[in-house]
Amino acid sequence: MIYSVAALPHRIAGAFDALDSPHLNGGQQLAVRYLAVAVVLFLAQVLFGMLSGIQFVAPGFLHGVLDFNVNRMVHINAMVVWLLYGFIGSIYWFLEDESGTEIAGLKWGNVAFYVLTAAVTVVVLVYLLIQTGPGKDASIWFINEGREYIEAPRWADIGIVAVMLVFFYNVAGTFMKGRWSGIAGVLTLDLVALAGLYVAGMFYLTNITADQYWWWWVIHLWVEATWEVLVGCIMAWSLMHLLGARRKIVQTWLYIEVALMFGSGILGLGHHYFWIGTPDYWFSIGGFFSALEPIPLVAMVVHSVYDAGVHNFKSRNHPALAWIIAHTFGNFLGAGVWGFMHTLPQINLYTHGTQWSASHGHLAFFGAYATINIAFFYLAVQKWRGDVWMGGDLPGNGWKWKWALALLNLGVMGMTVALLIAGYEQSFVERAVGGSTWEGYFAAQNQVWFKQAMHWRLLFGLVTTAGVVLLVWDLLTIGKGESRKAPTLTKAA
Amino acid sequence: MIEPVALQDFFVTFFSAAAVILFGAGYAGLFAWARLGNRRHLMPWAYACYATLAIAVYALAQAAHLHGNWTLVTVLMLLGYLLAPHAIWHLCAATHRAEHAEAREVSADQNGENPLSSTAKRKTP
Numbered sequence: 001m002i003y004s005v006a007a008l009p010h011r012i013a014g015a016f017d018a019l020d021s022p023h024l025n026g027g028q029q030l031a032v033r034y035l036a037v038a039v040v041l042f043l044a045q046v047l048f049g050m051l052s053g054i055q056f057v058a059p060g061f062l063h064g065v066l067d068f069n070v071n072r073m074v075h076i077n078a079m080v081v082w083l084l085y086g087f088i089g090s091i092y093w094f095l096e097d098e099s100g101t102e103i104a105g106l107k108w109g110n111v112a113f114y115v116l117t118a119a120v121t122v123v124v125l126v127y128l129l130i131q132t133g134p135g136k137d138a139s140i141w142f143i144n145e146g147r148e149y150i151e152a153p154r155w156a157d158i159g160i161v162a163v164m165l166v167f168f169y170n171v172a173g174t175f176m177k178g179r180w181s182g183i184a185g186v187l188t189l190d191l192v193a194l195a196g197l198y199v200a201g202m203f204y205l206t207n208i209t210a211d212q213y214w215w216w217w218v219i220h221l222w223v224e225a226t227w228e229v230l231v232g233c234i235m236a237w238s239l240m241h242l243l244g245a246r247r248k249i250v251q252t253w254l255y256i257e258v259a260l261m262f263g264s265g266i267l268g269l270g271h272h273y274f275w276i277g278t279p280d281y282w283f284s285i286g287g288f289f290s291a292l293e294p295i296p297l298v299a300m301v302v303h304s305v306y307d308a309g310v311h312n313f314k315s316r317n318h319p320a321l322a323w324i325i326a327h328t329f330g331n332f333l334g335a336g337v338w339g340f341m342h343t344l345p346q347i348n349l350y351t352h353g354t355q356w357s358a359s360h361g362h363l364a365f366f367g368a369y370a371t372i373n374i375a376f377f378y379l380a381v382q383k384w385r386g387d388v389w390m391g392g393d394l395p396g397n398g399w400k401w402k403w404a405l406a407l408l409n410l411g412v413m414g415m416t417v418a419l420l421i422a423g424y425e426q427s428f429v430e431r432a433v434g435g436s437t438w439e440g441y442f443a444a445q446n447q448v449w450f451k452q453a454m455h456w457r458l459l460f461g462l463v464t465t466a467g468v469v470l471l472v473w474d475l476l477t478i479g480k481g482e483s484r485k486a487p488t489l490t491k492a493a
Numbered sequence: 494m495i496e497p498v499a500l501q502d503f504f505v506t507f508f509s510a511a512a513v514i515l516f517g518a519g520y521a522g523l524f525a526w527a528r529l530g531n532r533r534h535l536m537p538w539a540y541a542c543y544a545t546l547a548i549a550v551y552a553l554a555q556a557a558h559l560h561g562n563w564t565l566v567t568v569l570m571l572l573g574y575l576l577a578p579h580a581i582w583h584l585c586a587a588t589h590r591a592e593h594a595e596a597r598e599v600s601a602d603q604n605g606e607n608p609l610s611s612t613a614k615r616k617t618p
Contacts, residue, residue: 252588280494284562291566295573298517302581305525310589332518341510344566346557347498424507432500 013114021384027096027103027174028383033113034089035380038373039472041082041120046461046468048075053461056454070131073151074124079365080149081120086373087230088167091187093380094237095174098183104173105166112166119159123152140204147215150201157202164195182251183233186258190229197221209277216272224265224293231372232257238324238372238379242315244489253303260296268293274345275352283345290343294336304328316486317382317390319401319478323375326409330367338363338416342423350431355453356423363416366408377475382486389484400474407467414460422453496558505556512549513570516542521578528582546574 019032052071054061059068095103103109130143140146141154152160168191175184201218205211236250270286315321338360342351351357378401382390392398426444434440444450498506523539526532553559554567 248591249588256584283494287563287566288569291570292573294514294517295577298514298521298574299577299581301518301521302525302578303585305522306529306582306585306589309526309529332514336518337511337514340514341507344506344510344553344557344559345495346559347503347506347510349495349497350503424503428500428503432503 009114021386023383023386025096025102026106027092027094027109028380030103030106030109030113031089031091031093032380032384034085034092035377037117037120038082038085038089039377039475041078041085042370043468043472044124045075045078045082046465048072048078050458050461050465051075053454053458057451057458066128067131070127074127076149077124077127077151083227083365083369083373086369086376087227087234089380090234090373090376091167091171091230093376094234094241095171098181098237099174099178101174101178103170104177105170108166109170112163115159116163119156119163123156126153127151145204147201147211149219150215154202157198161195161198161202164191164198167191168195181247182254183236186229186254187233190226190233194222194226194230197226212276213273213278216269216276220269220272221266224268225262227369228261228265229258231369232261234372234376235324235327238320238375241379242317242320242324244314257296257300260299264289264292264296271343271345271348274348287344290340293343294340297332297336300328301332314487314489315391316489317378318392318394318398319390319405319474320375320378320382322401322405323371323378326405327367327371327375330363330371330409330412332367334360334363334365334367334416338420350427351423354423354426354431355419355450356427359416359419359423362412362419366412374471378478381475381478385479385482387486388479388482389486390479391487394478398478400470401478404467404471404474407463407470409467411460411462411464411467414463415457418453418456418460422450422457425449425453495563496560498557502556505552509549509553509556513546513553513574516546516549517574520546520574521581524578525582525585543575547571 016033016036019036020029021032024032048071051062051066052068052075055063055068055071062071092103092109126143133139133143135146139153143153144151145153145157150157168188171191172188175181175188197217200214203214205214232254236254239245239250240247267285267289270282270288271290272286273282274286342348342356342360378390382388394401425447429447429450430436430440430444434443520539520542523535523542527535527539550567550570554564557563559567
């Protein structure tokens with residue numbers, strides 16, 4: 001027994017070693033590990049999302065065994081962590097290409113991967129095994145910190161920051177050793193912000209307003225600022241690799257995007273400060289910058305049309321390109337349209353924290369972040385298999401990736417619309433008519449529109465699950481036995 | 494500081510806010526497509542989208558009581574959505590200028606029209 005436990009780390013490391021491919025450099029080998037765990041966590045996100053969805057229509061389901069609050073927490077935490085794994089994996093993937101040298105301290109990067117993965121596993125097991133108990137200082141350190149979305153206990157928080165510092169060292173050290181570029185500069189500065197902002201969620205204040213004030217720094221500024229910039233860097237490199245886009249152009253646009261995103265996104269933070277007890281001026285700041293936030297997204301429409309019209313795009317990876325297009329639309333609809341519909345304080349008074357937020361969250365996270373990670377999965381698989389053909393004329397006409405794309409987009413869009421209907425009813429019945437009272441809450445939860453919407457959400461959740469399963473199957477099989485090589489594109493200048 | 498939306502105006506608020514972004518994208522997309530390849534017949538449709546956006550902004554401003562200092566948000570939306578596509582178009586043209594020049598040069602090389610190109614020199618008797 002003891003021997004088996006002691007041998008476990010070697011067995012796990014051995015399982016990850018099986019992912020190595022002779023076609024990859026050191027950073028890419030590490031990236032594949034991150035991307036593989038990201039896929040597993042993606043499946044976990046969907047599984048726990050489904051359990052939560054079932055509990056909305058059958059509240060007795062798994063009651064006392066796996067409660068709704070735990071399922072919801074694991075669903076959201078798994079999403080945050082798989083997206084982070086995807087981003088980190090993507091960056092390790094292109095680090096050597098971009099810097100022109102081997103990764104500095106790759107050994108530490110590998111150690112950090114195992115530490116982070118072990119920590120994530122332990123945290124999830126603790127979530128599942130210790131679902132209730134007293135809230136004490138010890139529980140903050142070892143069980144659950146209690147802050148929504150970043151519930152990880154403090155020991156894990158410290159571990160996450162340590163791993164992020166190793167990651168930062170890998171990135172900054174590699175660029176310092178090799179060559180700097182526009183992408184390298186933006187990425188390195190963004191990682192400083194990414195690690196630094198996480199610290200804002202690591203201290204506890206007894207004043208709930210002050211506590212929430214800093215908590216939003218992690219939630220909003222991570223998602224609507226630093227993550228957007230990370231995606232910008234990943235997208236810039238992907239476009240050069242996928243379409244042969246010129247470095248000068250993608251870097252210029254990266255700078256423009258960073259300016260637009262930071263210009264509107266940083267103070268867009270104000271829309272989270274409307275109802276937490278902060279001063280009234282946050283109404284004006286939040287409203288003003290929230291009105292600005294969709295403008296970069298609308299402006300990007302012009303750039304997309306320009307590029308689509310001027311260039312005859314020749315992609316070397318059709319699934320990846322399709323997912324990047326899904327990213328463009330998903331980001332615009334989820335973050336832009338769904339965000340602005342309920343962001344001004346005059347209406348947010350009623351919608352805040354209802355299923356409206358869940359509707360916006362589902363489409364925005366999927367559109368802005370899940371899609372770009374999936375695109376990168378396909379880029380990675382292509383090279384992992386030996387830079388094989390992934391254009392048109394795939395076996396079976398590429399039905400698996402096409403159906404996965406269709407099912408995932410249909411499923412998420414269907415869940416979004418169902419949650420929108422539920423949120424509309426909730427803001428109407430619970431907030432406006434019921435005056436946010438306890439009675440109002442239950443009146444809204446038992447209203448027929450809410451119940452029907454939750455059934456539809458479950459149905460589209462099933463469609464999404466089918467899409468994810470198909471996606472994983474496709475990632476495991478696409479390019480297998482393919483002898484044709486991917487076409488070489490014009491070298492990016 | 495704020496006057497909440499009235500119950501009967503909920504739908505107008507959501508619908509008009511969504512329309513602002515969707516017609517903003519319609520205007521931006523049609524504007525870019527019209528400028529691309531000089532498709533002038535599309536430009537009136539682009540501005541029709543903008544006009545619809547302006548109506549949506551007005552409806553949103555009424556429903557959400559965007560009066561007083563909040564008028565600034567209304568004006569900002571109208572100006573931002575009007576000017577952003579123009580600005581981005583100019584940025585697109587500027588960032589791709591060198592690429593277009595090079596493409597023209599390559600095209601001229603292939604047609605033997607560029608007297609300075611190596612291909613043209615070989616063809617010159």
